[in-house]
Amino acid sequence: MSLWFDTARSHRITSLPGHLRRRAPLLIDVLPENDLVRHHVNLSRKNLCVDSSFYPLGSCTMKYSSKAGEAAAAERGFFQAHPWQPDTEVQGVLAVLAELQADLAALTGMDAVCLYPAAGAHGELCALKAARQYFRLKKDTGRLEVLVPENAHGTNPASASMAGLRVVVVKMNSAGRVDLPDLRAKLSNRTAVLMLTNPNTLGLFETDIESIAREVHAAGGLLYYDGANLNAILGRVRPGDMGFDMVHVNLHKTFSIPHGAGGPGAGPIGVKAHLAPCLPGPYLTKSMFGHVWTPAGTESIGRFHSAYGNFLNLMKAWVYLRLLGDDGARRVSLAAVLNANYLQEKIKQILPVPYGAGRCMHEFVASAQTIKENFGVSAMDIAKRILDEGIYAPTVYFPLLVREALMIEPTETERRETLDHFVALMKLIVEEAAAHPDRLHDAPVRQPVRRVDEVRAARHPILK
Amino acid sequence: MSIPEDLKYTKDHEWVRLNGKTGLIGITKFAVDQLGDIVHADLPSPGRSVKQHDPIASIESVKAVSDVFCPVSGKVVRVNLNLAPSPETVNLDPYGDGWMVEVELSNSSEIASLMSAADYQQFTAGHK
Numbered sequence: 001m002s003l004w005f006d007t008a009r010s011h012r013i014t015s016l017p018g019h020l021r022r023r024a025p026l027l028i029d030v031l032p033e034n035d036l037v038r039h040h041v042n043l044s045r046k047n048l049c050v051d052s053s054f055y056p057l058g059s060c061t062m063k064y065s066s067k068a069g070e071a072a073a074a075e076r077g078f079f080q081a082h083p084w085q086p087d088t089e090v091q092g093v094l095a096v097l098a099e100l101q102a103d104l105a106a107l108t109g110m111d112a113v114c115l116y117p118a119a120g121a122h123g124e125l126c127a128l129k130a131a132r133q134y135f136r137l138k139k140d141t142g143r144l145e146v147l148v149p150e151n152a153h154g155t156n157p158a159s160a161s162m163a164g165l166r167v168v169v170v171k172m173n174s175a176g177r178v179d180l181p182d183l184r185a186k187l188s189n190r191t192a193v194l195m196l197t198n199p200n201t202l203g204l205f206e207t208d209i210e211s212i213a214r215e216v217h218a219a220g221g222l223l224y225y226d227g228a229n230l231n232a233i234l235g236r237v238r239p240g241d242m243g244f245d246m247v248h249v250n251l252h253k254t255f256s257i258p259h260g261a262g263g264p265g266a267g268p269i270g271v272k273a274h275l276a277p278c279l280p281g282p283y284l285t286k287s288m289f290g291h292v293w294t295p296a297g298t299e300s301i302g303r304f305h306s307a308y309g310n311f312l313n314l315m316k317a318w319v320y321l322r323l324l325g326d327d328g329a330r331r332v333s334l335a336a337v338l339n340a341n342y343l344q345e346k347i348k349q350i351l352p353v354p355y356g357a358g359r360c361m362h363e364f365v366a367s368a369q370t371i372k373e374n375f376g377v378s379a380m381d382i383a384k385r386i387l388d389e390g391i392y393a394p395t396v397y398f399p400l401l402v403r404e405a406l407m408i409e410p411t412e413t414e415r416r417e418t419l420d421h422f423v424a425l426m427k428l429i430v431e432e433a434a435a436h437p438d439r440l441h442d443a444p445v446r447q448p449v450r451r452v453d454e455v456r457a458a459r460h461p462i463l464k
Numbered sequence: 465m466s467i468p469e470d471l472k473y474t475k476d477h478e479w480v481r482l483n484g485k486t487g488l489i490g491i492t493k494f495a496v497d498q499l500g501d502i503v504h505a506d507l508p509s510p511g512r513s514v515k516q517h518d519p520i521a522s523i524e525s526v527k528a529v530s531d532v533f534c535p536v537s538g539k540v541v542r543v544n545l546n547l548a549p550s551p552e553t554v555n556l557d558p559y560g561d562g563w564m565v566e567v568e569l570s571n572s573s574e575i576a577s578l579m580s581a582a583d584y585q586q587f588t589a590g591h592k
Contacts, residue, residue: 154529169531397500397527397528398528400527400528400530403498454501454526455501455503455526458501458503458504458524458526459503459504459551459552
């Protein structure tokens with residue numbers, strides 16, 4: 001390590017001006033290695049993560065992230081590439097980006113892909129701004145409404161507001177799908193975009209998608225595919241073929257890169273040809289000298305991220321797709337849906353699944369409502385109790401259509417034995433709710449922190 | 465669950481207490497029980513005009529952020545400033561101190577489209 005980065009020594013470098021010198025070395029540089037390693041290992045053990053346990057957090061597609069992607073991203077040629085190097089020196093990097101663009105376009109049925117957005121929500125914002133630009137260029141500036149179904153992901157209305165658009169909520173019908181008459185009533189010449197996940201947040205495929213697409217297009221609007229649930233249909237049916245004009249994909253969900261937990265993520269977007277000129281630039285193109293960056297035209301909404309986007313994350317998704325191949329990609333969705341249905345049938349015997357009459361896709365939503373009424377044990381209590389067994393909890397209280405919701409998504413990367421273990425645990429916990437409800441109210445008791453006071457945290461946040 | 469007889473109700477679980485030309489608006493005990501602990505109420509400024517069933521406020525609980533839809537058209541004349549420091553008032557007293565806004569009605573015939581206490585009781589009983 002260079003002298004300049006070793007604070008045990010660099011704080012004494014007198015040639016540095018005083019205000020640039022540390023008053024004391026960082027503790028990290030004076031500790032012995034073993035203490036440092038123990039510190040970090042012990043910190044990591046406080047965390048329940050997909051490397052330590054099953055993680056059935058619905059809507060988040062917490063599949064195991066293969067370590068092959070990490071290995072490739074740690075290769076010096078990729079890891080040390082600098083965004084200001086001339087294109088000719090980073091042809092390997094650019095080839096990865098170009099191939100990933102082509103792969104994502106093929107998998108989503110889109111004509112152009114933009115890799116810049118740094119997260120799913122960033123992708124949504126980028127795509128909605130591109131949609132606004134599209135209408136602006138058509139001089140159709142009265143379209144300022146974004147339609148979202150009532151069980152949409154919270155990011156959808158948030159992104160619409162951030163893009164300066166107004167949110168109009170579309171109702172769901174009793175089958176848990178978009179209510180077509182309500183959609184029809186809300187479509188107008190003010191409609192810019194309908195944002196939809198398919199399958200939706202109840203884990204149900206929107207079987208009316210072709211009619212929905214026809215209606216939205218007939219009203220002059222665009223159809224946006226929230227790729228949060230792409231894992232369920234990967235390689236089987238493409239958003240572009242369903243009639244969607246735009247899509248974002250969460251690489252940390254479907255494409256196996258680590259979930260950033262607020263760190264650098266990647267949420268590329270894809271669009272059909274009519275929207276392509278509005279995408280952020282510069283664009284990656286192929287010339288006789290190889291891959292080169294080409295400035296965007298005047299129709300583009302401009303830059304959305306510095307340099308290449310979060311390249312090392314994009315790299316991991318590229319590795320993932322190389323490992324899978326075409327057949328593998330199709331097996332992802334097959335196994336994800338099979339696992340979810342296996343689990344749904346088993347969990348149904350323990351807890352009601354209000355929309356679970358038929359087959360689900362990649363996830364399903366159980367309800368703890370009767371448990372709450374009978375024993376005073378809530379979905380939150382159950383979730384906290386699951387943590388005590390060293391397994392991460394399902395998503396709770398989302399979607400709101402199901403009371404005391406527990407949203408379960410096993411993903412394709414879990415074995416049947418793991419699912420059976422989870423079912424046995426849920427059975428035990430539900431029995432416990434009747435016999436010893438206090439055990440659930442008190443949970444977690446075996447985690448580094450006990451029940452946190454979310455209400456006080458939200459009412460009196462300490463931000464500094 | 466006791467539902468006050470003197471109020472009118474919506475399918476979105478708001479209530480309105482009529483008092484001459486104005487109406488006091490809040491959310492029902494049923495809504496509060498569904499939302500759980502309320503941590504923030506985002507209320508409009510007095511003077512804002514609103515149409516029936518348009519969002520008038522939003523409330524955040526530990527579970528979700530939800531819109532409050534105005535049961536009647538009119539103009540906001542007063543908002544409950546006490547909710548900013550004490551949002552839990554909505555949980556503790558949804559039909560009393562937990563009121564949210566007062567609206568001057570612009571179309572009193574809309575009242576006919578709202579539910580009585582008995583109708584609302586029946587409506588919530590039918591919920592999954």
